[in-house]
Amino acid sequence: MLISARQCRCCGATFAQLLSLSCDRPDLCPEDFVVQDNSAILAQTGDVLTDDFCRLGDLRFVRAVLAIPLADGDGQEFILGTWANLGAEDFDAYLDLLDMQETESLGSRPAWLANAIPPDSGTPIACMLHMRPEGQYPELQISEPNHALSTLQHAGAQLEELFELLHTYGHDLASLVYDS
DSSP: OOSSOEEOTTTOOEESSOOOEEOSSOTTSOTTOOOBOTTHHHHOOSSEEBSSEEEETTEEEEEEEEEEEBTTSTTOEEEEEEEEEEOHHHHHHHHHHHTTTOGGGGOEEEEEEOSOSSTTOOSOEEEEEEOOSTTOOOEEEEOOTTSHHHHHHHHOBOHHHHHHHHHHTTOOHHHHHHHO
16 A cells, blocks of 8 residues: 555545655745745845745744654654744754755754644644754654654554544545555
8 A cells, every 4th residue: 555556536646655745834934925946045134935944033944854653664654844943043053054964963953843733733842853964854853742743753653643644634545545
C-alpha cells in the first residue's frame, strides 16, 4: 500500500508513496501575501513571505519539517512540511549560515509550531528546532509531552491515524486503500 500508485478522490493528485503534507505559509500569514523568491527576505524590509522564510512585524518564521514515524513501518516516516516561529536572533543567525550550508552549527533552538496540526487544533505548540546538515530543512520536535503530536512522534502513528489526519486536510486516501 505504501509504494503503490493511487489517486486522491478529492483533489485528483496521484501519489506513489505515503502522502506528506506541506503548509505553504505560517497560519498567521495572510492568504493574499504573494510568495516571493528567497532572496526577498534579505533584499526587502517589512513583511515578506518567501518559499522558505517569513517576516511579519516582529515575528520570524522558517520552513521546517515535522517527522512522524510509522508504527511498524520499518523506519518509514510521514513528513509534515511546516513552519517554525523562532526568535529574531536565531532567525538572523540561521540566514547568516544558510549560504554556507552551515546551519547545523546552530544546534537546536526553541521554536513554536506555526501551523495548527490538525487544522483548528488551537494554540501554538512549543518545540525544539533541530538544525540539519547540508541545507536540509530543520526538524521540529514537539516539546509538550502531553500533546498528541508529541505522542505520535515518540510512539509512531498507525496508518489509520494518518488517514484521519489526511482526511482533515481534505484527502480521502483511506477509501482508496480499503476499496481496493
